[in-house]
Amino acid sequence: MVVVGAGFGGLSTVKGLRRADVDVTLIDRHNYHLFQPLLYQVASALLDPSDIAHPVRSILRGVPNCHFRLATVAGVDFERGIVRTSTGDLEYDHLVLATGSATSYFGNQALAGRAYGLKDLGEALALRARVLDVFEQASRTRSPDERRALLTFVIVGAGPTGVEYAGALSELVHHVLKRDFPDIDVEGVDIVLVEAVGSVLGAFAAGLGRRAEAALRRKGVRILFDHMVSEVRDGEVVFASGAHLAAQTMIWTAGVSADTPPGLAGIERTAQDRIRVNPATLEVVGQPDVYAIGDVAACPGPDARPLPMVAPVAIQQGQQVARVIAARTRGEAGPAPFRYRDRGSMATVGRNVAVAQIGPLRLSGLLGWMTWLFVHLMSLVSFRNRLLVLIGWAWNYVFYDRPVRLIVSPTPPSEIAGGRPTLP
């Protein structure tokens, strides 16, 4: 059988099948599993990529019946049971699609070409380099208008990613870059969080959203409610109201859609391009033995709306699919229908402020932050990562320093395509 995607859902499936009588091939386009909830900390130069990314092969060492293949999926031949990949075809009896989600610009090419996304490691590294680079540019310009535009950061979307990045960016600017760039008056730095509706963290309880909003304002983040971006030009953001804002950097966290592989003819999609699945077994509607889990799947929750695109859903669905496949392999009846257990959600607004809702519990401030820290550290894949991340944080907490402020890209030999560290 084949599992596509080494995110939370795919790894959960593979681990659940560790003792089953199946031979699993796990495909991913990257050679690492990414702990996405901390991605914004790479983009704000607090963590190294290796703090939140872990090689898939090293995770799979304890799973003898699973083989990894670095590849992108080009399509699926459902009739013959074949996955077509960039590195050859693979036959399957069971297929699990766990390809996650990606930044969506709603087809707006101008937006895609000018905005920074914050969904994968490459995007986070590019954003980190961009922030450092505009500060370098601002330090040498003599034009106040140009400097103002260079130091204006427009973050679109006040969901968890937008809120967490706005808070982290503000701390980077006011505590670290302020000392690195003595020529720049950081009071002139404008971090603008743009939200189409009238509140931040819309998915949280209203009280927690207001606390996060207050924490952001204390950090100097300007919040524009009821604003929508209609256009992005070179150095300028245009709102639906017609208002303009001179800004050289825009971060787009307002759109996400399923990262469905190409070539899935005849598969039913719902909003955000998610794949419609049977809510009990997570099988793709109309395709027996093909499953979709996590962000890529549209699985109705108790209120009939699709379950949110968060890690716990993907993990629990991976466990369910593993149970379904293991039962079928043994010729037994399947497990009880899938039911998502919501263990709560949380978001952090920088150093020692976070909001969390866990069942009836509502936490905020330092207590919320301690909870947030504990949950995330415990969830990180390996012990080494946990320890190093903790040291990195402790260092930052005590010294207010972010040591990862590097602008760097790989430079492969120039002539041959084979020399490039990219996929075929």
Next chain:
Amino acid sequence: MVVVGAGFGGLSTVKGLRRADVDVTLIDRHNYHLFQPLLYQVASALLDPSDIAHPVRSILRGVPNCHFRLATVAGVDFERGIVRTSTGDLEYDHLVLATGSATSYFGNQALAGRAYGLKDLGEALALRARVLDVFEQASRTRSPDERRALLTFVIVGAGPTGVEYAGALSELVHHVLKRDFPDIDVEGVDIVLVEAVGSVLGAFAAGLGRRAEAALRRKGVRILFDHMVSEVRDGEVVFASGAHLAAQTMIWTAGVSADTPPGLAGIERTAQDRIRVNPATLEVVGQPDVYAIGDVAACPGPDARPLPMVAPVAIQQGQQVARVIAARTRGEAGPAPFRYRDRGSMATVGRNVAVAQIGPLRLSGLLGWMTWLFVHLMSLVSFRNRLLVLIGWAWNYVFYDRPVRLIVSPTPPSEIAGGRPTLP
């Protein structure tokens, strides 16, 4: 005054002038200082870039009379005293050139296009990704010939960089990748160190070279003495003898030349494009108030041969130039002529084996390694780096694991040049 280059030499100059009555602008094309002696550990996936690279601006916090500018140098107008950079002109009264050295392919474009260098962080990251990628390719090919070529690594040049990388690569393969790739028989991996003469570490005492050679052979590295590479084709290395070797990856450490900025009309160069300097004051011959230090300078040593391209030379020359400039600024007589104090040299051949010569002392094996470890840890720029590097090493030492095996590049927005994290 202007200092070009934030390597060991440039930083040493700037720090030496901390209390002098001068206003310094430090230029570098990167925003970080690189601890080059450990670069091969990034290329062998043992260390993170941020373990050995440190933001220049953060180093300069304690140097109030120095400003940093991220730029490349396009040329120097010596008559008018102007440095032309990618981000505008800068006037100078004193100019210090400390631009270091770079991989040299002796003008061989085919070589440059196909070989991996190991002199800067971009090259190290590309090589790291390449090694991981050919293992991925080897794990899925069914052709034994193709697999053999994918798993053959030709390292050209048995100086410290070639020897250290060969040892580190062997350990990565035999202790880490062996477990990551259970399908690959690592006994079939061929690490070939190619050297034009008949010994390794030619600059060291002969006894130490032989010990390093023996250590490499114990690690399974194949050494080809008296071999020269004459040509590199796609998947094949050709030697001057006419012999061929099927290999998909070649690492070139056999050529280094000064990284002299363009547009230095009328400056005298010697072998390896180094700038001829006055051995007492380190002034560029024929250009008063212009100095060259470190790898970019050809400064004759006691035996009349130019001093080697190593960090201690650059550091000591930076201190001398700072003394010379400070004296001139005060209208005093200059310091005593420059004299290089050779404090010894060392090279490591992987886990717990190193060779070191310190004055009359010759160390090897574990004692050499402990010395090597101590000296390098003490030299790393910041305490945080020292601590994290030590933890990384300790982890690796105990668990034989390299956690940094990520294939990753920044992915900036696609459309605009201004969005790229590169220099103008």
